[in-house]
Amino acid sequence: MFQDIIEILSSWELVSYMIQGFFNSILVTLISALLGLFLGFVVAIVKIAPANKWMKVPKIICEAYTTVFRGTPVALQLFIMVFAVFAIPGFKPYAAILTFGINSGAYVSESIRAGITSVDKGQMEAGRAMGFTWLETMIRIILPQAIKNIIPAIGNEMIALLKETSIIGWVGSTPGTLTFDLNAAASTIYRTVPNYLASGILVGCCYLIVVYAMVFLIKCIEKRFAKNER
């Protein structure tokens, strides 16, 4: 097995596959994470907003959105999005990123909602009583406090998202395209060096490195926000 690993590492072509997959994985995760965070944030705010006649329909839409996207497998969503909804030539990787983003948004929205509801109700009342509008109170008073509770959950979701993107190769991937991620690289390497354990271990290490970096980053962010409050 070690021989196989060395064989893979000594071949520039195979290593370049891995590097390509590495960066593609990170890129796909990054874009869909940003999309997911944005979507999740908006959906959480809509869900938590006071119910009045303007918010009725958006609330129902957001509720349906989380139900559907948390209730169905992401692989299924990927296939539907890529081969049915956005069956446009050349749009495949973008449709896939969109899917991951939307899927992740559903989970993120619940994390953010939980973080916001964990803030004492009196804070909102105090903000409103001073004359801030609901949204102002949310942004200036509630969210800065909630973010401390939200970050660990979001970090969790981001790590899960990174690994979720490993199915992106299922919709077909060739080296050089954006859908060619680490997992796809492992399969491609297998064709040259027929030892899945070797390529698997190497790719697994790459994933670990990324996850470890993410955990480190999350801890840094957490510390930063913990400093704000004693």
Added chain:
Amino acid sequence: MKDNKVAQALKTWTSRLRTKKEERNAVCHVPEETRSDALISVRNLYKKFGKLEVLNGINLDINKGDVVAIIGPSGCGKSTFLRCLNGLETPSAGEIILENEYVFKNERVYLKRKMRAMKEESKKTGKPLPMDEFNAVNEEYLALRKEEKAIAKYMETAINLHRQKVGMVFQQFNLFPHLTVLQNITLAPMKLKKVGEEEAKAKAMELLKKVGLAEKANVYPSTLSGGQKQRIAIVRALAMEPEVLLFDEPTSALDPEMVGEVLKVMTELAQEGMTMIVVTHEMGFAKEVATRVIFMSDGVIKEENAPQEFFTNPKDERLKEFLSKVL
């Protein structure tokens, strides 16, 4: 030429907006004949939580400089009443008027009830509805509904301006833990009144000195004791220069030895002529500082009097019982 047209259009548009705003403002003005000098007038205020009736018709006028202490058994609606005054709770019926402007008005429920009673009676007795009378009531109802809906719509946004005039101090302090004491105090003046940072800070420091907490300006609230927190909360409310301050059991969450320092600040405020409405269990404060004491029970004001008369010569039976237990 083109610029001119655009400018013209913009001008008419803004003027139209302004008149619309004035129209909307006018909706809130109390009609001339019912105006009074009172700072806050509350008329026939009702509040229901589902089937639970908390307020059952409260009538109260509060003048400038009044220090009103509200006492009463727990669950009698004291806090709910206070929260209705600054719109944290929406009453079910009645009127709240601040400086001759409607903050809340809902009188149409009575007319609706009247109409329903008429219908039911005609059903019961088998007599036909007295159509003339019914139509008259209905017309009155529709007119009132139009007016009240307009007020409610206007207050959706104006409530935030109203709240700037009505400061509130909570039982649980509700300081913002992610901001320092100074930021807690300057946040609202800077963001809502657009006061400059320097000015807001100077004002805050002045107020902090007054309550003896100037050295705590840059610490976070979690390092303070309960009494200190509550004094900061009072300063925070004062920084907005409100017309009236509402205190919702300001000393109930404090250690006994910290009650005094908060009451001292409140007493000083009262002596400076601040209008205050205080829900409290501190009979001493009610007796010494308040200009009027109100006893509430079962959602109504049972007795209202000057403190001396109130404590030495209570008339209401329920109040006698209450005082015998707490004094």
